[in-house]
Amino acid sequence: MTESAMAHSEIASISALITRCTGIKLTADHQAMIARASNTLMVETGSSLNALLQRLQVDAALLDRLLSLVTIPESYFFRDPSHFTYISQTVIPAIGQLRGPDHVLRVLSAGCAGGEEAYTLAMLFEESGIAPSGVRLLACDISRRALSRARKGSYSAWSVRGERAMALPESFLRRSGKHYEVAERFRKQVNFFYLNLAGKGYPSAEYAVEALDLILCRNVLIYLDAATIRHVAQRLYDSLAPGGYLIPGPSDPLLSGLAPFEAQLTPGGLVYHKPVKRLVTSTGQVSVPETAPAPAFVAPASGVKRERSSRRASSANALSNIPKAQIENDGVAADIRGSVSSEELDLQALLYAQALLCMQQGDDEQALAQLKKLLYLDSSLAVVHFTCGLLYSRLAKIGDAQRSYRNAIQHAGALPDKQLLPLSDGEPAGLLVQAAQQQLNALHSRLGDSA
Ligand SMILES: C[S@@+](CC[C@H](N)C(=O)[O-])C[C@H]1O[C@@H](n2cnc3c(N)ncnc32)[C@H](O)[C@@H]1O
Known part of the structure; x- marks a missing residue:
């Protein structure tokens, strides 16, 4: 084994040790950071890389020192x-x-x-x-x-x-x-x-x-x-x-x-x-019992009610026209903050409403993060693909927007035209297919204009 290959394998062992002790995920991108931290500790302790690896297994204080070098204690007052x-x-x-x-x-x-x-x-x-x-x-x-x-x-x-x-x-x-x-x-x-x-x-x-x-x-x-x-x-x-x-x-x-x-x-x-x-x-x-089993998601004391006004923004029809203005005016935030309860709440509705709230607050990246979580849970949610399309389009990520609209068409198109879509405001699958197709056409013209 060459010197550098050996160092590489020891750095990989040190990364594995960190993950085993702390649960911190480390990828190939972190290798340079681990190597730098290991180098600092080698100088401090006068050990070779191999000796350092051995010591880290038994010396808790040294491991602590390593963790201090590789964690990112980034914070600020009144964050969020x-x-x-x-x-x-x-x-x-x-x-x-x-x-x-x-x-x-x-x-x-x-x-x-x-x-x-x-x-x-x-x-x-x-x-x-x-x-x-x-x-x-x-x-x-x-x-x-x-x-x-x-x-x-x-x-x-x-x-x-x-x-x-x-x-x-x-x-x-x-x-x-x-x-x-x-x-x-x-x-x-x-x-x-x-x-x-x-x-x-x-x-x-x-x-x-x-x-x-x-x-x-x-x-x-x-x-x-x-x-x-x-x-x-x-x-x-x-x-x-x-x-x-x-x-x-x-x-x-x-x-x-x-x-x-x-x-x-x-x-x-x-x-x-x-x-x-x-x-x-x-x-x-x-x-009051020590622990009380409960369903993973129940109606929040101050939460989202799953009613027409809060979901109007999700409608393919409304979104295909003036999404931001529509969302800003339809009282999503009021619904989210209002003191309501509903047995109909579910995780998808919660996440979707959260994404809409982020959109309303102009935080498109965060809205996309919420929508991706939703798609992770259920990749067939055509309304969510459609909303991703709108967001990507707003962020000028045209390729991603096209992909999202195509996904919306694929998933809504697989359903009978009149079937109501989950998370929609009562719009049928056929309508969403049309709306997504319109958006794709509009993007196509936009690309043509800028060519
Ligand atoms: C990005 S900071 C977050 C600071 C603060 N909570 C905030 O949101 O501003 C993440 C912190 O988590 C700590 N951390 C990472 N893994 C940990 C673990 N397994 N146990 C305790 N703290 C851990 C890191 O050391 C780091 O200080």
Whole structure:
């Protein structure tokens, strides 16, 4: 074996070790990064690559150091602000109602990176009038380097890049030269600790990672492999108290079916809720069981109702004319935020409504991400292919738009003309075929014009 081939195989072994320990998916694209990190450790420890590989298997501190070099602790204050609006307007009142005014909230930022998310929570609780003694704030990560940065609470402008963060008062985040310092009272409030979410160290009394009211685990699962996501979903579920909430990032993988959560659609994406089942015992007392089995998706307390107004935007007819204006005017957001319930809700409707909300907010890339999840679940959804076509067309990705319209035609065309399509507003398959064909013709002329 040549020197470089040997190095290649050792780098591959180091990558496999990282995935085995953390669940982080690593592809060929990450090899250069792993090689750089290994090189740093070889210099630090004076070991050869082969010796480093051997030591990594037995030296937990060295493995930690490697993980600190290969994880990307990227975060910023008030990232995805709608999540924090949801926490203050929905989670805090719901938990207060469930557990009473003396309850101490138990909150975890899982995969907290440099701590911006945990401090955002501390600031939010203060803004919401909750005294530090009324909340126990935990934050964990696998990167000890990120945790030590988090404990310092000192940040560059890059961590304060959002509008909401930039509007924070000096009493929360004080500017000091090029840095922003988190107020001491917030630094004292958060307990940062090491926890590998892929491991078995939780739920646990050690750091009070149990009976939690709220877990934020945002933009972490997206980096993990499928087996680890399943493991983490169940362990986070087990770490929640009944009635507790789990908020993932908007691009994180779906957790429905991986643990018995109820999913709720919010303006910031799906939020998972551990159901509370109140049982009246034979003595007439009300008890809350530790775990309560529930269907993966049920009507959200503040969710999407599957009714004509919210689905009008999905109509092939409406979309083929002026999709954006139609969507903006048809009250999708109002439906999503409105306090409604419906037994007809299902995962497809939730995801589709979420995609429409993203379109309405002008976030076409995110809308496409939601639609792709839907197609992953059911690739025959002609309405979804059609909507992808509109989005790609808007993003000037003409080849992708053509492919999507052809898929829409193929799937709708396989059905009887008069058959109503899932997710449509009552339009039949034949109409969607015509609409998609019109869009294809329009694209064809557009290409002709620009030739
Ligand atoms: C992109 S950051 C997300 C930070 C923050 N949650 C946010 O959304 O802004 C992802 C973090 O997850 C951490 N992480 C990755 N795998 C982990 C694991 N198995 N256990 C705990 N943390 C992990 C990384 O170290 C990194 O700090």
